[in-house]
Amino acid sequence: MPSTGFAHWLIVLVETFAALFLLLLALFVVVLLVTWLVDRNQTGNAVLRNFPVIGHFRYWFLHLGEFFRQYLYSSDREEMPFNRAQRTWVYRAAKNVDNTGAFGSSRDLRGEGVPFFVNAPFPNLGEDHVEPVPVTIGPYARQPYSHAAFFNISAMSFGALSAPAVRALSRGAAKAGIWMDTGEGGLAPYHLEGGCDIIFEIGTAKYGVRTPEGKLDDDKLLAICAHEQVKMVSIKLGQGAKPGMGGLLPGAKVTAEIAAIRGIPMGEDSQSPNRHLDIGNVNELLDAIVHIRELTGKPVGFKAVLGGADWIGEMCDEIARRGIRSAPDFIIVDGSEGGTGAAPQTLMEGVGLPLHEALPALLDMLIVKGLRQRIKVVCSGKCVTAYDVAWALSVGADFVNSARGFMLALGCIQSLQCNRNTCPTGITTQNPKLQRGLVVADKSERVFHYARNVMHEVGIIAHSCGVAEPRQLNRGHCRVVGDDGLSIPLEKLFPYPKANESVV
Structure with missing residues (x-):
């Protein structure tokens, strides 16, 4: 049956x-x-x-x-390097959605070292808003660069980042009117794709502009700087997360394309020297700056992590002997809290000055030596919110760069997989299957919105402080909480030094 x-x-x-x-x-x-x-x-x-x-x-x-x-398990203000409150602010700014809060701040407003801004009794009206005035960099270069946006994309190389990530950043930067730093990995076609302004970085290994022996190849550099989009050249002396150590790109990330752009073997770990072989003192640094500026016609500066400002003073004295034309056109100061794709934890946590000390130290030395107007100052190091950027401008920076802020705008979830080629969002991996998750058209819009919303909200802070535009902020507009829970003016913590008006 x-x-x-x-x-x-x-x-x-x-x-x-x-x-x-x-x-x-x-x-x-x-x-x-x-x-x-x-x-x-x-x-x-x-x-x-x-x-x-x-x-x-x-x-x-x-x-x-x-x-x-x-x-x-983590509360909103607990995690490092970026807590949930910071990440959420960036995500919402990038998505261009409502970024208001309710009931009150979850931030400890009495914590030691916390800065806050001094509102004016009669703040500027909204209709008095003015756009940031363009700042000219490199007045003695054949092609000076004038740029208005005070918030830009910091150095991130193709290789550390995926091609879709670089493409999205390039497109978003062009739409927002901000620059993009190539990082030390050379110039890739993806940097140029969006049409944004480019800062070309020369790292210690001189990727993309190196001879087989690792020296600077003038012809390759000329070819790169022939691109109209390449506006300036930055010599990388150090990086916030690993001062005294060269960049490291794991072999798993060195694809055939990346190897060709950098001029290195495919599939092998790529370790840069811990300094430029041809730059061992301030004289050689100034020689390199002058050589590259005369060769390319572009403004030239350098990026460094400060362990102190004495050597900056020595450089300024040498500039006084040589003449003002020999000065770098800009200095990018990277705080020790800066990010990286791969670095020893010892260097990340224990070497170099954090930005809140390094930035005023650099600015004050340039003021003392009478070179503040000649040398423009760019800063970077965990500046991801409007609040962070406004602080840097009030200290005196001309421009503020961010790398991880724009990674968060691309969709980074802080999974800490940057050095393993397993980034789940496709940002820091060369795995095509993982890169598929990063849709360039969508993420480029988020880059654009993030940049514009940061600059807009810095403008809100500036108006609250009674100034017409963010670059008018100064140390008198900011106070810092001390160990007793009481605040002191930033201009008292870091008083403006007396300028030397007679230099060069």
């Missing part, structure tokens, strides 16, 4: 699944037994030796915590 046949096959199916279950159970017991024996007799791990099998749970939870901690 049909019912009898069905019952027969049902019994066979149940018996089969029962046999498979018993087999899997037996395999599980065997695996547990083997694991117990291995753990008990190994000598490299005390936890597993004393607690075989169950000791593995410790390492599973440690691994899982890396992914779930920010969602389940």
Whole structure:
């Protein structure tokens, strides 16, 4: 009968699944037994030796915590390098959605070191708003560069970033009217694709402009600077997250295309020297600046991490001897809190001055030496919100750069996978399957909105302080909370020095 046949096959199916279950159970017991024996007799791990099998749970939870901690356990103001409140602000600015809050701030407004701005009793009216005035960089270059936007994209190389990420940044930067720094990985076609202004960075390995021996190839540099979009050249002396160490690109990220652009072997770790082989003192630095400026006709400056400002003073004295034309056209000061794709934790956490000390130290030295107007100052280092940017402008910076802010705008979730080629958002990976998640047309709009919303909200702070535009902010507009919970004016913490009017 049909019912009898069905019952027969049902019994066979149940018996089969029962046999498979018993087999899997037996395999599980065997695996547990083997694991117990291995753990008990190994000598490299005390936890597993004393607690075989169950000791593995410790390492599973440690691994899982890396992914779930920010969602389940951390408060809004707790995480590093960027807490949830900061990331959320950037996400909302990038999506161009309502970024207002309610009930009150979750920020500790009495914490030591917290800066806040001094509102004017009669702030500027909205109709009195003026656009930032263009700042001219490189008056002695054949092609000076005038740029109005005070918030721009910091150095991030193709290789550390994926092609879709670079393309989205380029398009968004062009639409927002901001510049984009290539980073030390050379100039890729993706940088040029969007039509934005480009700052070409020469790193210690001189990727993209190197001879086979690793020296500067003038012909290659001329070819790059022949692009109308390339507005300035930056010599990278150091990077905030790893001062005293060259860039590191893991071999997994060195594709054939990246190898060709950089001029290095494919698939091998790419470690830059810890300094330029031909720049070992301020004299050689100034020589390099003058040579590149005369060769290309573009403004030339350098990027550095300050451990102190004495060597800046020595450089200024040498400029006084040579003449004002020999000065760098700009200096990019990178705080020790700056980001990186890969760096030793020792350098990230213990070397170099943070931006809140480095920026005023640099500016004050230039003021003392009478070179503040000649040398424009750009700063970078965890400046991702309008609040951060306004602080830097009030200290005296001409421009503020951000790298990780724009990564967050692209969709970075702070998964800390930048050095592993496994970035889940497609931003810092060369894996095409992961890059697929980054849709250039969508993310370029987010880059545009983020840049414009930051500059808009810095303008709101400026108006509240009673000035017409953000570059009119000064140290008198900002106060910093001390260890007693009371604030002092920034101009008292870092008083303006007396300028030397007689220099060069």
